[in-house]
Structures are given as C-alpha cells and as structure tokens.
C-alpha cells in the first residue's frame with residue numbers, strides 16, 4: 001500500500017492514543033486541504049500491509065487505529081486487511097473518508113463496502129473550506145459527521161456520535 005505517513009500516539013484523530021495511518025493518494029481535491037502533498041497516488045512510499053501492521057502493534061499503549069490520508073477508501077483492500085488486524089488485536093478502528101457514509105454503502109465497490117462494514121467509526125465527507133472549524137472534535141469542517149458505523153448499518157441510516165465521544 002502507498003503510505004503518506006505513520007504517526008504513533010496521536011491524540012487528534014479519535015479518542016485515546018491512536019496509531020494513525022495516513023495513506024497516499026486522494027481523488028477529492030478539497031479546496032483548502034491540509035494535506036495536499038498526500039493527493040498524488042504515485043507519491044509517498046510503498047509499504048506492505050504487514051510492515052504497517054508491525055508498526056501498529058509495536059506500541060502497547062495504542063487504543064486504536066485511525067485510517068486517514070489521503071483517501072483510505074482508494075486503497076480499500078489493503079486498509080481492510082489492516083483494520084482486520086487491528087480488530088484481531090483488540091484495537092478499535094476509525095477511518096476518515098471524503099466520500100459520505102451513504103455513498104460508500106450504496107455505491108462503493110465491493111472492497112469499499114467491506115472496509116466500511118469493518119469500521120467502528122467513520123468520519124465522512126469532504127473538507128469544505130466554507131464550513132472550516134476548529135471547534136468540533138475530530139473534524140475539520142462542519143459538514144463532516146462522526147458516524148457509529150455498526151449502529152448505522154443496523155439502522156439503515158447514519159447514526160452520529162455526539163461530539164465524537
């Protein structure tokens with residue numbers, strides 16, 4: 001998989017101490033994106049899922065995995081394997097996506113739907129500069145939602161988590 005960066009002990013990409021995997025490559029081109037150097041799918045560096053998983057699992061303080069980017073759902077198959085590894089080791093899994101929950105659920109590829117179904121939490125939607133905020137936890141703009149994925153799949157509609165907690 002192509003990787004933009006890996007961060008241990010992140011406290012800004014979800015609750016607790018998190019291993020944040022920033023994938024390389026994003027098709028959304030949101031104006032004002034905070035990580036424009038992550039857009040080129042040929043950029044970053046190549047790592048195997050096993051190499052990323054080894055980094056994920058080497059820190060016993062880690063509470064969860066956050067998939068960010070870049071666009072994790074553009075590398076859904078590899079991100080799914082990483083998410084499954086995290087769950088197998090008792091870690092929760094959050095992911096960001098520039099696509100909405102409804103788009104991924106209804107129009108995603110088989111691999112994208114499988115990744116969605118594996119998640120605990122999805123922070124969805126593109127970054128909208130006009131709705132930029134520093135006030136909301138885990139989100140860069142007010143349109144983005146912190147979604148309880150498993151509850152949402154059961155309910156048939158997006159179930160948000162108040163204040164991301």
Ligand code: SF4
Pocket residue numbers: 026027028029030033034035036038069070071097098126127
């Ligand atoms: S989805 Fe995220 S990484 Fe991609 S352009 Fe939008 S803000 Fe940037």
